[in-house]
Every structure is written in structure tokens, then in C-alpha cells.
Amino acid sequence: xxxKLLRRAFILLMLxxxxxxxxxxxxxxxxxxxxLSKFESFSLKWYExxxxxxxxxxxxxxxIAIAVLATLISTVxxxxxxxxxxxxGRILRGIVEQINDMPIMNPDIVTAIGLLMFFSTLAxxxxxxxxLTAHVMFCIPYVILSVMPKLRSLDxxxxxxxxxxxCTPMQALVKVIVPETVSGIISGALIAFTMSFDDFVISYFVxxxxxxxxxxxxxxxxxxxxxxxxxxxxxxxxxxxxxxxVVNVIPPIVNAxxxxxxxxxxx
Amino acid sequence: MKSFRKLVYPYxxxxxIMIVIPMLMILxxxxxxxxxxxxxxxxxxxxxxxxxxxxxxxxxLRRSIYIAVLTTVFCVLLGYPMAYAMAKSRFKIHLVLLVxxxxxxxxLVRTYAWRGMLDNNxxxxxxxxxxxxxxxxxxxxxxxxxxxxxxxxxxxxxxQIYTSLEKLDKSLLEAASDLGANRLQRFxxxxxxxxVPGIISGITLVFLPxxxxxxxxKLLGGGQYVLIGNVIENQFLTAGDWSFGSAISxxxxxxxxxxxxxxxxxxxxTNPEGGDD
Numbered sequence: 001x002x003x004k005l006l007r008r009a010f011i012l013l014m015l016x017x018x019x020x021x022x023x024x025x026x027x028x029x030x031x032x033x034x035x036l037s038k039f040e041s042f043s044l045k046w047y048e049x050x051x052x053x054x055x056x057x058x059x060x061x062x063x064i065a066i067a068v069l070a071t072l073i074s075t076v077x078x079x080x081x082x083x084x085x086x087x088x089g090r091i092l093r094g095i096v097e098q099i100n101d102m103p104i105m106n107p108d109i110v111t112a113i114g115l116l117m118f119f120s121t122l123a124x125x126x127x128x129x130x131x132l133t134a135h136v137m138f139c140i141p142y143v144i145l146s147v148m149p150k151l152r153s154l155d156x157x158x159x160x161x162x163x164x165x166x167c168t169p170m171q172a173l174v175k176v177i178v179p180e181t182v183s184g185i186i187s188g189a190l191i192a193f194t195m196s197f198d199d200f201v202i203s204y205f206v207x208x209x210x211x212x213x214x215x216x217x218x219x220x221x222x223x224x225x226x227x228x229x230x231x232x233x234x235x236x237x238x239x240x241x242x243x244x245x246v247v248n249v250i251p252p253i254v255n256a257x258x259x260x261x262x263x264x265x266x267x
Numbered sequence: 268m269k270s271f272r273k274l275v276y277p278y279x280x281x282x283x284i285m286i287v288i289p290m291l292m293i294l295x296x297x298x299x300x301x302x303x304x305x306x307x308x309x310x311x312x313x314x315x316x317x318x319x320x321x322x323x324x325x326x327x328l329r330r331s332i333y334i335a336v337l338t339t340v341f342c343v344l345l346g347y348p349m350a351y352a353m354a355k356s357r358f359k360i361h362l363v364l365l366v367x368x369x370x371x372x373x374x375l376v377r378t379y380a381w382r383g384m385l386d387n388n389x390x391x392x393x394x395x396x397x398x399x400x401x402x403x404x405x406x407x408x409x410x411x412x413x414x415x416x417x418x419x420x421x422x423x424x425x426x427q428i429y430t431s432l433e434k435l436d437k438s439l440l441e442a443a444s445d446l447g448a449n450r451l452q453r454f455x456x457x458x459x460x461x462x463v464p465g466i467i468s469g470i471t472l473v474f475l476p477x478x479x480x481x482x483x484x485k486l487l488g489g490g491q492y493v494l495i496g497n498v499i500e501n502q503f504l505t506a507g508d509w510s511f512g513s514a515i516s517x518x519x520x521x522x523x524x525x526x527x528x529x530x531x532x533x534x535x536x537t538n539p540e541g542g543d544d
Contacts, residue, residue, distance in 0.1 A: 007352035011362065014349050017418070018369050021380035024390060028383065036383045037393035077278055084274030096275055099282045102290065107479035107523070109496055110516050113503050114289025117296065117513075120303075137285040140278070169271065198373045200482065205503065218375045222382065222486055230383075233376040240371050 022237060029230035036225070046231040055210075056232055059217040062128070064239075066213065067196040070135035075189040077136070078143025083177055085144070086151040100141045111138065112205035119206055126208025134206045135196045142195060143188035150184030151177070190247060197240070296513035303509045314514030324498065324515075331495040332522065334409065335478035338416040342424040342473045343466060345417070350428035350465075351458075363429065370422045378415050378486050385411055385487070407489035415487040416477050424469035431465025432458070463533075470530050475523055495519055 028036070032043035050056045085093050103111050115137070119130050158180070162172040178185070200215035207216065214236055218229055300313040318324050353362045369377065384390045385405035392402040405411050435458065443453045481496030488494075495515065502512030 007355060010348055011352050011356065014345070015365060018366070018422075021377055021384060021418070022369065022372065024384055025376065025380040036386050036389045077281075080274050081278040084271050084276075084278075087271040088275055089272075092272070092275060092279075096279055096282065099279075099286055102286050106290075107475055107519070109479050109481065109499055110293065110520065111289070113499065113509075113512060113516055114293050115285075116503055117292045117509055118285075118289040121292070133285070137281075140281075173271075194371050198371070200373070200375050215373055215375045218373075218379055219482055219486075222379055225383075225386075229379055233373075233379065236373050236376055240373075241368075244368060244371060 025230050025233045026237060028227065029234040031227065034225065034227055046227045049228045050231045050235075053228065055212065056217060056228065058210075059212045059214045060232075060235060062131075062211055063197060063213040063215075063236075066128070066132050066135055067193050069132055070139050070196040071189050071193040073136045074139035074143050074192045075185060078140045078188060078192075079147050079178070079181075079185050081140070082144045082147035082151055083173065085148065086154075100144055103138045104141050104145075108199075108201035109205075112202045115202065116205045126206065127211040130206045130208070131203050131211060131213070134202050135199065138199070138202060139192035139195055142191045143185075146188035146191060147181055147184040150181040154180055193243075194240075197236075293513045293516060296509045297517045298514075300510045303507065314511045315518070317511065318515060318518060327493050327495055327498055328518070328522075330493075331478055331519075334412060334416070334484075334494060335474050337409075337413050338420065338477040339470055339474045341413065341417045342421045342469065346421050346424035346469065347428055347462075347466070350425045350432055353425070353429050354432040359433075363426070366422050366425050374419050375482060375486075378419065378483055381411070381415055381418065382406065382486055385414075406487060407492060409488075411487040412484050412492060412494075415483040416480060419483065420473040420476055423472035424466075427469035427472065428462055428465040431462045435461050467530050467533070471527060474526055474530075478523060478526075479519060 027039065029046055030042050030044070031039050032045065033040040081096070085096060115130075115134050119126060124130055154177070158176055159172055162176045163169070167175065198215070199213070200219065203213050204216050204219065207213075212220070214232060217232065221229055295308065297314060298310055298312070299308055300311050301309055349366075353359060353366075356362055382389075386392070387402045387404065387406070389405075391405065395403065405414075439457055439461070440453055443457045448456065479496050481494065481500045484492045484494045484497060495518075499512050499515050499519070502508045502515065506512075
């Protein structure tokens with residue numbers, strides 16, 4: 001089938017287009033020379049350079065610290081708010097949803113300059129706290145958006161039943177609602193983590209005093225050819241790939257193996 | 268349980284402070300030019316006048332729209348066949364995963380990789396050298412900027428179109444065949460119109476970041492390649508002129524709203540019943 005072959009070839013070409021730059025970065029981070037096109041020999045010297053640069057090491061630390069904190073805070077606040085929204089009247093919900101959509105709809109740079117002016121006017125010292133606050137601000141909307149549908153599909157009688165059976169509202173929340181919506185909460189947390197981990201534009205505008213994340217580091221260092229950037233990039237690619245395999249890919253694979261085993265057992 | 272409603276108020280307060288107030292600040296600063304500490308607000312259109320009377324800025328504005336449109340067109344032209352091929356493939360789920368994974372890796376990192384590949388001594392020129400082609404200058408050209416944008420944004424387009432193709436009712440295609448349509452007719456009269464909503468939502472995910480991007484032109488276009496995002500960056504981080512910067516971002520927002528309006532009206536033309544979701 002020529003048609004099928006053509007489709008496959010196109011998919012293959014597109015995947016090469018997607019992955020070539022990523023593979024290139026990883027491979028050339030181990031290159032012993034500064035060359036952009038010739039791989040001379042294997043070496044870890046760019047990693048050594050990276051770990052000797054306190055700026056680069058700090059940027060890795062800040063990126064992870066902010067992503068973890070922003071994920072925790074925004075997941076908690078987002079989930080609580082979503083539960084409240086599912087029980088509130090149309091007007092209040094409408095208002096909150098409208099405001100909540102703004103950071104998602106706006107281009108990052110618009111959100112970024114708004115926050116920059118806001119923090120500067122309040123004369124807050126720019127750095128870790130402003131960056132974290134900004135990340136929490138743009139992560140919460142995504143958490144709310146991923147928890148809301150789960151809450152909506154929840155049987156409303158469930159909560160009433162829990163209360164009738166003598167739960168306090170708090171117990172009902174923790175023992176009934178949260179466990180029933182946990183898949184939405186987890187996917188919200190995952191989205192929040194990657195949003196925060198990968199953010200450049202907003203972080204770049206609201207940070208200061210030497211607090212940089214990896215993206216800002218790559219941006220400021222990219223003015224000259226510097227293979228340490230490839231090493232730093234490979235670290236990020238590694239973290240994300242490991243994260244994806246542990247969280248996203250492994251369960252389906254495990255499921256598939258389990259199913260295969262079950263089917264074989266039946267034979 | 269009415270008492271749960273109270274759970275909304277802390278976030279409502281937070282959102283007003285952190286989302287609404289910064290947005291209002293942009294609006295206020297855009298319509299004044301009294302410096303960065305607005306104690307007593309004086310209405311002025313000075314920033315807008317300054318922007319539209321300077322040909323330098325108008326050139327930048329035109330270039331930004333041109334680049335964003337070009338990026339969007341290429342994303343549709345390459346993304347549609349990809350989504351179509353994916354929907355027909357046996358490995359759908361794996362392909363969706365493979366298209367999604369790069370979007371989880373930092374955009375800066377992936378854009379920087381293209382710098383090394385497109386360099387005069389880079390991988391691609393080295394490869395072309397085997398065929399006796401002299402090194403081509405890719406970096407600091409429109410080609411490099413559009414390539415970088417297409418590379419970064421096309422997964423969103425593919426995934427949107429793919430979703431709309433997946434939702435497509437297969438019995439409609441059978442009906443079309445039964446009624447005598449050939450493959451091409453079937454595609455043009457059934458598949459394509461029904462996937463327009465996917466294309467539209469893809470466009471909203473590509474055009475908006477493309478028109479406001481500032482690090483892709485900086486990394487791949489060089490310091491001379493200025494788009495509207497770069498002008499905004501300069502106003503806030505170098506020049507420190509909040510009023511002018513706010514006015515420009517407001518102009519950009521208006522362009523985005525107009526372009527969304529145009530794409531939506533295209534959707535209504537192809538799907539008059541308004542089956543978009």
C-alpha cells in the first residue's frame with residue numbers, strides 16, 4: 001500500500017524533526033570539543049564546568065525548589081477552591097471562573113509585565129518569593145480546571161449520605177470528596193509541576209537579585225556558544241524523561257503486561 | 268452543603284490581587300505617560316501616538332504579524348497530514364505520547380538546540396556539505412525564526428486536529444462512499460469540514476504564542492531581529508518605560524482579539540450550525 005507507506009514516512013520525518021534537536025543536545029553535551037557538528041570523543045568536561053559554576057547549580061536548585069513548592073501550594077489551594085466552586089451559586093462561580101481563565105488566555109508576556117509592575121509598585125524584593133508567588137498564581141488555574149470536571153461527575157448524594165451518616169463537613173471532604181477526585185488532583189499537580197518547571201517568560205520578568213531558574217540561565221548564557229548549556233539542557237531533559245517514565249508511561253506499560261499475563265493465564 | 272462555598276473566598280481574594288490588579292495596572296499605565304509612579308492619574312494617549320507615528324515600530328508590528336501568520340500556516344500545512352496519519356495509524360496512543368513529550372521539555376532548551384544545528388558550522392550545514400552545498404546562512408534569518416516557532420508550537424496544532432479527527436463519526440464516511448463519493452470528495456466534503464473546529468483551536472494555540480514570543484527571535488534571529496515581544500521586553504527590562512510597554516502589549520492584545528474573531532468567523536462559515544466545543 002503506497003498510501004500507507006507515505007503516511008508512515010511522513011510520521012517518521014515529523015518524529016525526526018521533533019527529536020533530532022533533543023538528541024543533538026544530549027549527544028553534544030558529551031563532546032570533548034567545542035565543535036557544533038563534529039563529535040570528537042566522549043568527555044564529561046562540560047558537566048564538570050557546569051557543576052563548578054555556582055550560577056548553574058543554583059539555577060537547578062531554584063527550578064526544582066520552586067516547582068515542588070508551587071505544585072504543593074497550587075494543588076492544595078486549587079483543589080479546595082474547586083470543591084467550593086462545585087457547591088456555590090452560578091454568579092460567584094461565573095466570576096471566579098472568568099478571573100481564573102485570564103492567565104490561561106493571556107499571552108505569558110502580558111501576565112509577566114502585569115506582575116512585574118505589581119511587585120515593583122509594592123517594592124517587594126524580587127527573587128525567590130516573587131518567583132514562587134507568580135508560579136503559584138499561574139499554576140492554580142490549571143489545577144482548578146483539571147479538578148472541576150471530576151467534581152462535576154461526582155454523585156451529589158454522596159456528600160449528603162456522608163453527612164447523614166454523621167460525618168462532619170471536614171471529614172466528608174477528606175474521606176469522601178478528595179478520594180473520589182484524586183485522579184483529577186494528580187493530573188492537576190502534574191500539569192502544575194511541568195508548567196512551573198518549564199516556565200521562562202514569567203520567571204524572567206519577576207525575578208531578580210541573582211535568583212535564576214534553568215530557563216533564564218539558558219537565555220542569558222546563550223549569547224555565546226557555550227556547550228555547558230548542552231550539559232544543563234541534558235540535565236533537564238533527563239529529569240523530565242525520568243519523571244515522564246515514572247509517572248506517565250510506566251503505569252500503562254504495567255497495565256499492558258498485567259493484561260497480557262491475565263489473558264495467558266486463561267489459556 | 269452551603270458551608271463549602273466559603274472555600275472559594277480565599278482564592279477569590281488572591282485572584283483579585285494577583286490576577287485582576289496586575290491586569291488593571293497594564294490598562295492604567297497604557298493610558299498615561301507620567302512615569303512609573305502614577306500618583307495622580309492623567310489620561311493620555313501619548314504612548315499610542317508614539318507607537319503609531321514611528322515607522323520603526325510599525326515595521327516591527329507588521330513583521331510580528333507576518334511571522335505569526337506564516338508560523339500558523341506552516342503548522343496547519345504540516346500538522347494536518349501528521350494528525351491525519353496518526354488517526355489512521357495502529358500506534359495512535361504511542362504517537363500521541365511521542366508528540367506530547369517534547370512539549371514537556373523546556374522551550375528554551377529546545378530552541379537553543381536549533382542554534383547549534385543551524386549554525387554556519389552546525390550539523391545541518393555539515394550534512395549539506397556532503398552534497399557539495401556551500402554553508403548556508405540559516406541563523407539570523409526569517410527562516411530560522413519561523414522554523415523555531417513551528418518547531419515549538421506545532422505539537423499543539425497536531426493534538427487539536429488529531430482530537431477532532433478521532434471524534435469523527437466513521438459512519439459518515441461510509442455514508443459518503445455509499446452515496447458515490449470518491450476518496451478525495453469524501454475528504455473534502457466530510458473529513459475536512461468536520462475537523463475545522465480542531466484547526467481553529469489549534470490556531471488559537473499557535474498564533475497567540477507566536478505573535479508574542481520574544482526568546483525565539485532573540486535566540487534564532489539574533490539581536491537585530493526584533494518582534495513586538497522584544498520591544499515589550501526592552502521597555503520593561505531595559506528602558507523601564509512602563510507606560511509605553513503597557514500600551515504596546517495592549518496593542519498586541521487587540522491584534523490577538525481581532526485575529527481570534529477572524530478565525531472564529533471562518534469556523535461559522537464552514538460549520539453554520541456552530542458545532543464547536
